[in-house]
Amino acid sequence: MEKNRKYLWGLMSFFVGLCSCAGSEEGARYEQLYRSDWGGGIDSRLVIQAPQGAISVVENPVQHRSMLKVVVHRSDDFSGVANGTPRGEIAFAKIFRYSLGKTYDVNWSTLIPDDYRFDSLQPELFSQILQGKNAGLGSPPFSIRFVDGKYEVEIRNARDAKANVFTFGNPQADKGKLVRWRLLYRPDSTGRDAVTDLYMNDIKVVHCSGCGNAYENDNDAYFKIGIYKWWWKTRPSDVNVRSLYFGDVDVKSY
Template identity: 40%
Template sequence: MRSELDKAWLAAIFLLVTPCTVLADASGTPGFDVLFSSAWGHGVDSKIQYQMPNRDSIQVVDLANSAMPHALKVTISRDENYENVANGVPRAEISFGEYIKFHRNEEYFVRWQTYIPGNYKFDKKQPEVIMQIHQGAQIHWGYPTFALFFSTDTGYGVRSRTGQSTDSVGKIFGSPEADRGRVVDWTLRYIPDDTGENAVTELLKDGGVVFQTRGVPNAYPGDDAAYLKFGLYKAGWKTKPTDVDIRTMYFGRVSILRRNSSNLNR
C-alpha cells in the first residue's frame, strides 16, 4: 500500500500537470497556497525584478499558440554590454529575489512552461541556464542551489548543489532539439533542507519524472532566502568558445505554490 505521503504527492502532481488553468485559483490544489501565478496576459508583476542589459531584452508577447497564448520573450546577444547586469555576465532573467523566498523544510511546487523556437541553434561549446533557484543574497559565493540548463551534448542538464561539493548531484536527460517548436510543461517539487533529512528535489517534464533526489542536502547552510529565476544565462559567453551569437526563447505560465501550515505532515 502507498503511504499517505505518496498519496498526497500523487494527488498534487495530478493537479499540477493536468493541462488546465486550476493554478489561477488558490483553491485549485488542496493543501497548498498559491504564492504566485501568471500567464503574463496582464504583464509582469511589479514585485518581480529584471536582470537584463536592455529594456527590450525581456518582453511580454502574444503567441498564436493555445498552450501558451502569452509569453515572456527573452533575448540576449553576445555583443551586448553586461557590465550593469548581475555579476557583469551575459544574462536576461526575471528574479523573484525580493518577492518569494524558499524556506528550509517547507514544501514547494514550481510550475512553468518553455517554448524553444524551431530555428533555435544549440551551443555545443558551452551550456546555458534557463531556470535556477539561487542561494540567498547573503551568500556571496557558489553555484545556484538548483539549475536547469541546455548541456553541450544536446541534452537537458539539471544540477542540485549546496556549499559542499560532495552534495552536488546532476543528470543529463532528454533532447531540447526534439522540443523545438512545442510547449514543454515543467514541475519542480522542492523541499529545501541543508541537513538532507527532509530534502526532496523532484523535476517532472510533461508529467514524467526526469530527476529525483531524496535525503540529499539541497540548500546552503542556514539559507532561508533562496529564490527563483527564469530566463537565459551564459556565464562564459564573453570569454569562452561558442557556436552562437544570439539567443531567443519563450517562457509561458509560471506558478509557485507552498504547502500551507495546516498540511505540513509529509
C-alpha cells in the same frame, strides 16, 4: 458472521475517514504564493536582470497565448546586469523566498524556437534556484540547463560541493513545442528532509533522494527564469544570439 461484517465495515469507514481527513488537512496548509499572467504584462515586483529590451511579452507562436520572450546577444552590454555576467533573467525574490521546512510546488513552461541553434561549446542555464546573499557565492543549488544536446539538472548544497547531476531528454526534438515543468522542492542542506522532484510534461525526470539541495541555513534562496550564459564573453561559443519563451508561473507552498 453478521457481527464480523459490521466490525469490518466499521473498520473500513474509519480508514476512509482518516484518509479524507488527511487530505483535508493537506488542503488547509496549501498557500498560493504567486500566479503570473503575462497577458497583463510583467509584474512590477519581478526583478529584471537583462540588457535593455531583452525581455518582453509576446504572443505564444504555438498556442497564441501570451508568453515571456527573452532575447540576448553576445554583443550586448551586460555591465549593468547582475555581476556583469551575460544573462536575461527574471527573479522572483521580491515575491517569495524558499524557507527551510516548507515544500514548494513550482509550475512553468518553456518553448524553444524552431530556429534555435544549440551551443556545442558551452552550456546555458534557463531556470534556477539561487542561494541568498548570506549564503555566499557559488553555483546555484538547483538549475536546469542545456548541455551537449541534452537537458541537465545540477543539485548541490555548498559552493565547492560536488553536484548531483541528472541528464535527460532531447531539446532538439522539443523545438517548437511547449514543455511543461513542475518542481517539487523542499530545501535542506543535509538532505535528510530534502525533496527535489522535477517533472517534464508530467513525467518525473529527476528524483534526488537524500540529496542536500540548499546552502546551509539559507532561507533567502529564490527562483529565476531566463537565459544565463556565464562563459559567453570569456570562452569559445558557436552562437551569437539566444532566444527562449517562458509560460506563466504558478507557485504554491505546503
